[in-house]
Amino acid sequence: MASKVTHFLLLSIFFCIFGAKANSDCLPRRTEYGLVCVCTASYCDYLENPQPASNEAVLISSSKEGLRFAVSNLSFSVEKTNVNTELTLNTTNEELHRSAVIVDSGQVFAQLLIDAGERLTSRFSSSSSLKLQVNRSIEYQKITGFGGAFTGSVSYLLGQLGQDLQDHIYKSFYHKDGIGFNLLRTPIGGSDFDHAPWAYNEEPRNDPKLSNFTKLDSRDEIKVQQMQRLKLVADLENLKIIAAAWSSPPWMKSNERWSGLGVLKLEYYQTWADYHLRFIELMDAKNMPIWAISTGNEPLNGVFFSHFVHFMSLGWIPQNQAVWLNDYLGPTIRKSKFKDVLIFGNDDQRYSFPVWFDKMNRSRPGVLDYLDGLAVHWYWDAIFPPSQIDLTVQRLPGKIVLNTESCIGDKPWQTHGPELGSWERGEMYALDFLHNLQHSYNGWIDWNIVLDEKGGPTYIQNTVDAPVIVNDTNHAEIYKQPIFYAIGHFSKFVPEGSVRIEAKIRSALVEAVAFKRPDERIALVLLNRDSVPVEVLLSDTVRGEIAIDVPANSWHTIVYN
Incomplete structure (x- = not known):
């Protein structure tokens, strides 16, 4: 836990000194309605396009709890992959005010992540997984x-x-x-x-x-x-x-x-x-x-x-x-x-x-x-x-x-x-x-x-x-x-x-759409509108299967070969 917070702290200091790079994190600010990412003349968040290895999938996640284009690396080579993709940024009113003041004063991501890092948590359920079937041989528009x-x-x-x-x-x-x-x-x-x-x-x-x-x-x-x-x-x-x-x-x-x-x-x-x-x-x-x-x-x-x-x-x-x-x-x-x-x-x-x-x-x-x-x-x-x-x-x-x-x-x-x-x-x-x-x-x-x-x-x-x-x-x-x-x-x-390809999942609150890109990689967009986390078993007709833990109220793009 401490090492992860330290890593984010060092990143924030690095970007504060040298400016925004190709990969840079959201500077979060809580509002009456939720969370925004703040950009100033000297800092804004960006993300290089992921380049997954042959046996990997890259998971890019955003969640109601505070993730914005967070990146996880998964692997098709193991039977099951449990990925913590949720950074919980829930805070008390007093903490919200303090965090907002800190961001206003230019101390960027560091303090908010220290506060939030103490509450990092995995909330995944143990319910049976939903199967998401991707068939890249069936093409649409x-x-x-x-x-x-x-x-x-x-x-x-x-x-x-x-x-x-x-x-x-x-x-x-x-x-x-x-x-x-x-x-x-x-x-x-x-x-x-x-x-x-x-x-x-x-x-x-x-x-x-x-x-x-x-x-x-x-x-x-x-x-x-x-x-x-x-x-x-x-x-x-x-x-x-x-x-x-x-x-x-x-x-x-x-x-x-x-x-x-x-x-x-x-x-x-x-x-x-x-x-x-x-x-x-x-x-x-x-x-x-x-x-x-x-x-x-x-x-x-x-x-x-x-x-x-x-x-x-x-x-x-x-x-x-x-x-x-x-x-x-x-x-x-x-x-x-x-x-x-x-x-x-x-x-x-x-x-x-x-x-x-x-x-x-x-x-x-x-x-x-x-x-x-x-x-x-x-x-x-x-x-x-x-x-x-x-x-x-x-x-x-x-x-x-x-x-x-x-x-x-x-x-x-x-x-x-x-x-x-x-x-x-x-x-x-x-x-x-x-x-x-x-x-x-x-x-x-x-x-x-x-x-x-x-x-x-x-x-x-x-x-x-x-x-x-x-x-x-x-x-x-x-x-x-x-x-x-x-x-x-x-x-x-x-x-x-x-080109859109076939993607099927039997759920009212978890939905997906998939595409074959010009670089021959697959991009799969997955939405979980439910207030509870779910496990999704991604099954691709070419690559095989990989299990993904999906947080409540979250959006994900999965890119793989």
Whole structure:
């Protein structure tokens, strides 16, 4: 026990002196809702991708009790492996206050680990093990990747931080020692997460030639500079950017307003297609190529939900969008030098699948050939099952399916804004990732990668949560939430090109999904939502069996050859 605490103490002192290395531990801080990992200009936690030996498995664990990407080495060469993967960080209120003060004063991990080390414990049950069967010969969909959104709010918050702390955000999300994102979603013009609604060519009005849309807006110029820095810091050559418009300039709309019941005027169908191409051209001129566009963010907001949605939106019904895509946007993109830019359809909740596409096709037979992918938002996933996406994919084979937006705190019954350190919110993410990937999804793009402690800024105050929260008082700290690690258990270890393989386990509270990676290793994500520990017997058709003790309320990624 003492040697383990001493080891962590020496590590913390080493990192405090020399700065963050490829492997560095979470600096934990207890909050009202749970635990966050604190990053400052001089320190942030990272983890090199594990490289298991031929007979080994590497177990990466996060738990409600306090683990964040903790690493254990297991072996297929022994009959049973009992692994203590739980670091208990439960403390009294007085101890919590003392630990928080210590972290605030810059003494980092050491004292909190000394306190916690005295309570290291194994809580594994003696109940019979659950069998998890992995069959790598049965393959499903290929993974496109994972990412987050770069909104006006994100760009603004990054600009409030020093360069070192900005770089920690870029590296934490997009570097291989972070959580390995490769996708990025950005608005064309403004969105609800901005200081005000805006679009290109607001003036002059009634201008089909878009005469004032000849260069990027200064706000997008700043974004491009930040994205260039992101690519440099993350050592990322291929950043896949998907762009989507929330609204056209008001003069193109039937109601001539940013929100409310408003659709695109027919006389501006070609202009709106040209608007998208112009953005692609201007971004490409800045060496920031667009990988994909969508047909528009949440088209139902400007039609059926216009009474409730008060941020900028452009309404579509599928029949009209089919005409625009088939007769205007599709030909405009495909006949340009950017003909290889992908087009994603719908960009809305999965309750509209597959009916949306059926109605589009009836309106303009063959229109769906212009679509390379299907964009889905997660906000009503708890009600509408992923089988609706399976059905859509059966009708539209070969399309990429991406979740393109997700956040928590949007519902009337939820806390609006962050619940700093909430394990439960992280678990909601982990479970939805797992369920969607068990079906037809090829990847996931979250909403804002960072927000402030109120869950903004946003001009309509629709504050929500985010994986990383910026201290908006001193701008000297950022907080990695459980949501960040929930996403990372998938994105970090399941790179682009991985293929889902069969993984079966007979349990309501312990679930798993498995992938064969491009490096031929297997990555298996395992969730235990139960309040008690369990033993899981991993059985791989090639490697054999290994027993793993899984703590209560925990997430794990297992990587092996």
